[in-house]
Amino acid sequence: MDIKKIAQDLFDREICELEKVKNKISDSLEIVVNLILESKGKVVITGIGKSGIIGKKIAATLASTGTLTVFMNSAEGLHGDLGMINKNDIVIAISNSGNSDEVISIIPSIKKIGATIVAMTANPNSRLGKESFAVLDIGVEKEGCPLNLAPMSSTTSTLVMGDALAAVLIKARNFKPENFAVYHPGGSLGRRLLMKVRDVMHKDLPIVKLRSDMDTIIMTMTKKRLGLVCVVNNEKLLGIITEGDIRRALKMKDKFFDMNAEDIMTKNYTSATEDIMALDALELMENRESQISVLPVLKDEKVVGVVRIHDLLNVVGK
Structure with missing residues (x-):
């Protein structure tokens, strides 16, 4: 047969x-x-x-x-x-x-x-x-x-x-998808379609000043365990420092501990707002030439949260 x-x-x-x-x-x-x-x-x-x-x-x-x-x-x-x-x-x-x-x-x-x-x-x-x-x-x-x-x-x-x-x-x-989500609030489908960045972002933020030294940057990043620190002046986000930025700075061994936040921060960072859908934030992080793993969340140029890619994956799945 x-x-x-x-x-x-x-x-x-x-x-x-x-x-x-x-x-x-x-x-x-x-x-x-x-x-x-x-x-x-x-x-x-x-x-x-x-x-x-x-x-x-x-x-x-x-x-x-x-x-x-x-x-x-x-x-x-x-x-x-x-x-x-x-x-x-x-x-x-x-x-x-x-x-x-x-x-x-x-x-x-x-x-x-x-x-x-x-x-x-x-x-x-x-x-x-x-x-x-x-x-x-x-x-x-x-x-x-x-x-x-x-x-x-x-x-x-x-x-x-x-x-x-x-x-x-x-x-x-x-x-629309958002209408569909209203009838499916439970399970992964509801989470994919209803969850916003504000629902998953971390609000206990790793913040350093523009002139913060490398010891302060590394200690702050280690303590908060979010994969970045936010460089802030008068509540305005000036730049971010990721683990990648630290690794790149380490190539300059002789100058590493003489550097400060302003020297190594990324000024042209990608950010999200707290009102966008978690699914859209995930797309923002993945659909780019170089994938990023963490996003600062801004409101009126002020950083109000940080969202990581695996936080989003846990919520919306793939």
Whole structure:
């Protein structure tokens, strides 16, 4: 048995079917998008079985990208969950056949409530299709299953149609990464998109004066352990001294301990403000000819913090 070949054949069959479904996209998608954009209610996704499982994922995607969306199992709808639907809502009912008993059974009640029904089905001429305001055709000719029995291509096409709907709505709403972050505050994703430099910078600063000697510079750098010292005069940052600056100064052994901060500091330093995103600060440090590992953080030319590259990597990851 050629396991790799079987798996690749499955991919080929499903990709082929997705191409066919893509070519079925019609003005109905535009109708559904406009319904959602103009709606004063929410979107309710409903389905049963594997269609219900896919429906949960579609509902989660829509909800996380700015569309108020909930999932309702069609069978539970028959036993009270229809109470979550109101007349301003749009109900997207998923049924590959368009004749699933549980889905069909709740249609009269949904219509009585006054909500708008949209079908996601492979059979536009089914009962569900005929009862709906608009139909998104997800019909495939063959399942990915070698026996052409288990729902594979059909569930994939349903999922991708839901993703297509979400993608259009993201564009229509001008939904931005910072909006996305609001719905994902936990975990690495939330940190990547929400964290600012002020949230990770060190405020206990290694500061020396313009005429500070090498002993003072080295002791200050060692004590604060941030990889640099800030050379300050009247709270204004004049330059920074990094470990690299110290190593370069050591090449002049005879003069090393006669030097002061002004002699070895970097005047044309790169800095950040406390309001920029941590992810942007990381890009600032990495996307340059010579990568830097530490940044002074300024506010009105005054140094208010220091941020290190591994602080940023711990927060936003890569």
